[in-house]
Amino acid sequence: MVISMDSLKPRDAGKVSGLTKLTMPAQDLDRLHFDDSVPQAGSDNTTTIIRLVGLTGVLLLLGFFAWSMYGVLAPQGISTLEAVMLVFFLLGTVGLSIGAVTALMGVYALVCNKSGLKTSGAMTSLDIALLLPIYEEEPEQVFANAVAMLNAVSAAPGGHRYSLYVLSDTRTPLMKAREQKTFAKALTRTSAAGAFYYRNRAENTDRKAGNIQDWVINHGENHDAMLVLDADSLMSRDAILELSNALAGDPAAGLVQTVPRLIKSTTLFARVQQFSNALYGPLLARGFHLWAGGEGNYWGHNAIMRTKAFAATAGLPRLNGKAPFGGSIMSHDFVEAALLRRAGWQVRLLPSELHSFEETPPTLVDHVLRDRRWCQGNLQHLAVIMTRGLHIVSRFHLLHGAMAYLSSCLWLGFLMTGAFVAFYAGGAPVNYFPEPYAFIPRWPVMDSEKALHLMLMTIALLLMPKILGLITTIAADPLLKRWGGWAKFMFSVPGEIILSAILAPGLMVQHVGLVCRIFMGRDAGWTPQRRDGVSLTIWTLMKFHSAELGLAVILSIGIWFGWLTPQIWPVLLGLWLAFPLSWMMQYSARRPKIFATPEIVDPPSIIMDATLLAIDFQAERAVSAA
Numbered sequence: 001m002v003i004s005m006d007s008l009k010p011r012d013a014g015k016v017s018g019l020t021k022l023t024m025p026a027q028d029l030d031r032l033h034f035d036d037s038v039p040q041a042g043s044d045n046t047t048t049i050i051r052l053v054g055l056t057g058v059l060l061l062l063g064f065f066a067w068s069m070y071g072v073l074a075p076q077g078i079s080t081l082e083a084v085m086l087v088f089f090l091l092g093t094v095g096l097s098i099g100a101v102t103a104l105m106g107v108y109a110l111v112c113n114k115s116g117l118k119t120s121g122a123m124t125s126l127d128i129a130l131l132l133p134i135y136e137e138e139p140e141q142v143f144a145n146a147v148a149m150l151n152a153v154s155a156a157p158g159g160h161r162y163s164l165y166v167l168s169d170t171r172t173p174l175m176k177a178r179e180q181k182t183f184a185k186a187l188t189r190t191s192a193a194g195a196f197y198y199r200n201r202a203e204n205t206d207r208k209a210g211n212i213q214d215w216v217i218n219h220g221e222n223h224d225a226m227l228v229l230d231a232d233s234l235m236s237r238d239a240i241l242e243l244s245n246a247l248a249g250d251p252a253a254g255l256v257q258t259v260p261r262l263i264k265s266t267t268l269f270a271r272v273q274q275f276s277n278a279l280y281g282p283l284l285a286r287g288f289h290l291w292a293g294g295e296g297n298y299w300g301h302n303a304i305m306r307t308k309a310f311a312a313t314a315g316l317p318r319l320n321g322k323a324p325f326g327g328s329i330m331s332h333d334f335v336e337a338a339l340l341r342r343a344g345w346q347v348r349l350l351p352s353e354l355h356s357f358e359e360t361p362p363t364l365v366d367h368v369l370r371d372r373r374w375c376q377g378n379l380q381h382l383a384v385i386m387t388r389g390l391h392i393v394s395r396f397h398l399l400h401g402a403m404a405y406l407s408s409c410l411w412l413g414f415l416m417t418g419a420f421v422a423f424y425a426g427g428a429p430v431n432y433f434p435e436p437y438a439f440i441p442r443w444p445v446m447d448s449e450k451a452l453h454l455m456l457m458t459i460a461l462l463l464m465p466k467i468l469g470l471i472t473t474i475a476a477d478p479l480l481k482r483w484g485g486w487a488k489f490m491f492s493v494p495g496e497i498i499l500s501a502i503l504a505p506g507l508m509v510q511h512v513g514l515v516c517r518i519f520m521g522r523d524a525g526w527t528p529q530r531r532d533g534v535s536l537t538i539w540t541l542m543k544f545h546s547a548e549l550g551l552a553v554i555l556s557i558g559i560w561f562g563w564l565t566p567q568i569w570p571v572l573l574g575l576w577l578a579f580p581l582s583w584m585m586q587y588s589a590r591r592p593k594i595f596a597t598p599e600i601v602d603p604p605s606i607i608m609d610a611t612l613l614a615i616d617f618q619a620e621r622a623v624s625a626a
Contacts (some may be wrong), residue, residue, distance in 0.1 A: 022220045022308065024213050026317040027339055029387040035313050038344035039251040047293035051393075054101050054291050061097040061461070066090050068457065072450045081421050088414035095407050096461045098400075099284070103465035106287030109351075110472055114290060123248050125159035128304070129223040130240075133211045135169040135204070136528035137231045139182040140621060142166065144613035145234045146196070147189045148606055152237035154192035160244045163195040163223070167211050169204035176200055181624075182617055189613060207526050208300070209316055209332035220307040230301035232531065234263070236355035236606040243304045246350050254313075254345025255305040255337060257298055258356040259285040263599050263607060267362045269585035274360060275595040276496055280469035285351040294346035295393035300333035302356045306345070310336070313343035319383055323523040324376045330524070331377025334401055335384055338394035342387070355604045361529070363586040364503070365536060365544050368510045372524040375405045375514040408511035415571065419564055466497065484596035492595045502581060505574030506548045513547055535586050541579055548578035 027033060069089050073082045108114070130149060134142050146164055153162045166183065170176050183198040190196055201214055212228060220226065225247055227240065235243075239258065246256045259281060262274040289296070298305075314336040319326045329335055337347045361367040381398040390398075470493060474480065483489045517524075542549070552575035558564035559572070589595070599607065 021218065022216055022311040024216050024311045024315040026315045027313070029317060029384065032389040033313065033339075033343055034389075035309060035343040035345065037309070037312075038254075044293055047291070050105070050293075051291050054105060057101040057104070058094070058097045061100065062090060062093060065093050065097075065454070065458070065461075068450065068454045072454055079421075081417060085414060085417040085421055088410050088417055092407055092410040092414055093458070093461070095400075095403060096458070100461050100464040102284055102287035102291070103468045104287070105290045106283035106285070107468055107472060109286040109290045110283065114286075123158075123245065125161070126224040126244060126248050127161045127222070128163075128244055129215075129219075129226045129307075130162060130164040130229060131167060131212060131215060131226050132164065132229045132231070132233070133167045133169065133208050134179075134231045135208070135526075136172060136175055137170075138531070139175070139179040140617035141610075141614045142179075142231055143182045143186040144610045144617055145232075147186050147613055148610040149235055149240070150190050150192050150196055151609070152606060153240050154190070154195070156237050156241050158241055158245060160241070160248070161195075162192075162240075163197065164192075165215060165219070166198045167215055168198065168200040169207070169211050170200060171204065178621075182621075185617060185620060189616075206316070206328045207330070209329065209336075213315070216307060216311050220311055223307050225304055226307050226310070227304040228301055230358060231529075232264075232359035233260070233301050234357040234606060234610055235302060236604055239354035239356045242352065242354060243350060243356075246348070247304050247306065250346065250348070252294070252346045253306075253348050254309040254340045254343075255296075255298055255303055255347045257296060257303040257347070257349050258354055259349070259351055260299075260302045260356045260358040261353075261597075261599065262360045263357045264359050265362075266588055267586055268589040268595075269364055269367070269582075270360050270362050271589045271595040272496055272499055272585070273367075274597055274599075275492055276500065277360075278597040278599070279473055279493075279496075280466055282351070282353055283469045283472055284465060285349065289349045289351040292349060292393065294348060295341055295391050296337070296347045296349040297397045298333040298337035298340075298347065300331075302358065305340070309340065309343070309345050313345065314339045319380060322521075324518045324521065325380060325383060329377065329380055329384070330373055331381065331401065334378075334381060334398055338384070338387070338390050338398060341391050341394050342389045355606060357599070357607070359531060362531065363536065364506075364582040365541065365586075366530050368507075368514075368544075369527075370529060371405075371511065372514055372517070373526070375511070376518050376524045378402045378405060379515070379518050405511050405515055408508040409515055411508055412512050415568070419558070419568075463497070482598040482601055484601050488594055488596050495594060499581070499585075501570070502574045502577050505571045506545065506578030506582075509548050509551060509575070509578075538583060541583050545579040545582060548575045552576045552578075 066086070069086050070078070073086065078086070130153075132142065132146055143166070146166055150162070150164045153160075156162070166179075168176070168179055170179060179198070179200065187193045187196060201211060204211065206213070212226075216226070225244070227235075227243065229235070235258075243256055243258055247253055250256075261281070262270075262277045265271040265274040316329050316332055316335060318328055321327070341347050361370055378401040381402050385395050385398045473483075477483065480486050480489045483492075536544075552572060555564060555568065555572050555575070559566050559568070
């Protein structure tokens with residue numbers, strides 16, 4: 001039996017009698033909007049001071065690197081081309097500086113135990129809906145996760161009441177039939193079947209954001225809060241309970257976001273991503289929590305929010321023009337958080353290391369394909385950033401999201417401008433190594449010793465979050481038992497750093513390509529995400545990485561003829577290895593010999609429960625198919 005949400009009755013009819021459906025009007029970005037139902041929150045002077053300290057740190061770093069680069073270029077004066085090179089370098093360093101300062105703040109938060117959320121002390125029980133939107137996903141794993149979470153919270157202490165809704169936007173008839181059959185099986189695996197619902201939306205207007213909006217309008221009035229998940233999300237009972245208590249204990253909070261950790265990596269690429277996320281993510285999350293305060297961000301899933309507040313303040317308008325810049329907002333989460341905060345609600349991050357999980361793309365190709373959608377959505381934010389009434393920190397989140405992709409253009413511009421500066425300095429070809437066996441090149445218009453020092457300092461700035469994350473991890477677990485022991489850990493750390501460094505030039509080129517696609521008017525569309533990790537053919541990978549290979553050939557020719565300095569070999573190496581690494585890292589890495597994380601060494605019970613349920617559902621499907 002499949003329960004249609006069109007005929008759902010509230011579980012507590014007496015409690016919600018007389019309620020009318022919520023409305024979710026599209027917000028006017030040109031007019032101020034404040035929600036009068038927001039409880040008054042006191043001023044947070046501590047957060048203001050922390051932000052000023054952090055901003056000062058970022059500006060000092062930028063000033064230092066600007067002065068250092070000026071010293072490299074200054075021996076014969078600064079030409080127009082060199083000034084452009086300096087600007088590219090300085091803008092590209094902004095993100096690195098923010099990351100380093102955030103990591104330092106994370107250390108401070110860890111040492112001073114500033115990782116919790118302030119509550120009013122008056123805890124009210126909430127009726128909470130767990131929303132699981134899906135689109136063309138393998139239903140056995142989706143419903144296994146759903147049943148595991150619903151069973152976990154059905155008897156949770158604290159007085160909160162939970163329901164779980166699987167909200168399908170699937171269009172394929174065969175996949176819709178599989179979802180319905182799997183849901184019928186899932187109902188028999190939970191003692192909370194009366195709180196477990198499934199529906200398939202007739203029209204998948206506005207993608208995931210429209211899916212959530214449809215539920216809010218038609219069923220949101222029955223629930224105080226909604227915990228939004230993704231198709232690959234998984235959360236333990238304690239994580240859901242702590243998130244629920246965080247919202248219940250802070251009347252001014254409209255949204256509370258957790259920090260998801262990556263799980264279920266089966267390929268080498270995914271395993272490296274999972275290891276990096278587990279090792280460095282918690283420290284950066286603590287730092288972000290410290291300076292963001294009540295102006296945090298929303299990452300689209302594994303977050304809880306007040307249903308009425310979301311409906312009243314976070315309705316998304318359609319942007320002027322056609323896709324990719326116009327139409328429906330793809331990266332809806334950042335904008336929804338900004339609109340909630342504009343209306344007066346606090347948006348907070350819960351940085352505790354909870355069992356809040358998601359999966360990661362299995363291959364580099366899948367990672368970039370997902371980035372196509374994210375890049376388009378984040379660049380759309382440039383049209384939203386001047387929305388009237390937004391908090392300045394919300395504007396920063398929107399700009400920072402766009403810069404995550406535009407920074408690749410800045411770094412490529414820096415490298416190409418540097419090549420032109422060197423080429424035109426005194427006529428080509430330029431002999432950078434007039435003395436045999438010299439390690440440091442002799443730049444015709446640059447101070448070579450200062451250039452080497454600047455390069456090393458830039459690398460140090462880039463690695464600072466990783467080094468601090470490494471130190472704090474060892475301090476918390478000296479024996480590294482949760483990471484598989486010292487032998488695995490000390491092999492995995494340099495392995496992750498080296499692989500990330502080699503992959504960086506290729507990702508830079510791919511991101512530049514994504515930005516160019518968007519500015520050329522090419523819409524990324526909405527395609528299902530591949531999670532199976534099936535290996536791609538060599539021909540497919542060669543086509544996908546043709547830009548990196550082409551640029552590698554051009555740069556190699558430039559070095560061969562003496563037009564470019566051989567000191568760009570780290571970038572050149574990454575470009576040449578983009579294809580073979582992409583091919584190698586798509587293969588299985590199931591045995592946890594290296595890149596082990598706590599979730600691999602000692603899987604939480606919620607992961608084991610979901611895995612066993614998925615195996616069960618898949619076995620039943622195989623039997624019925626036979």
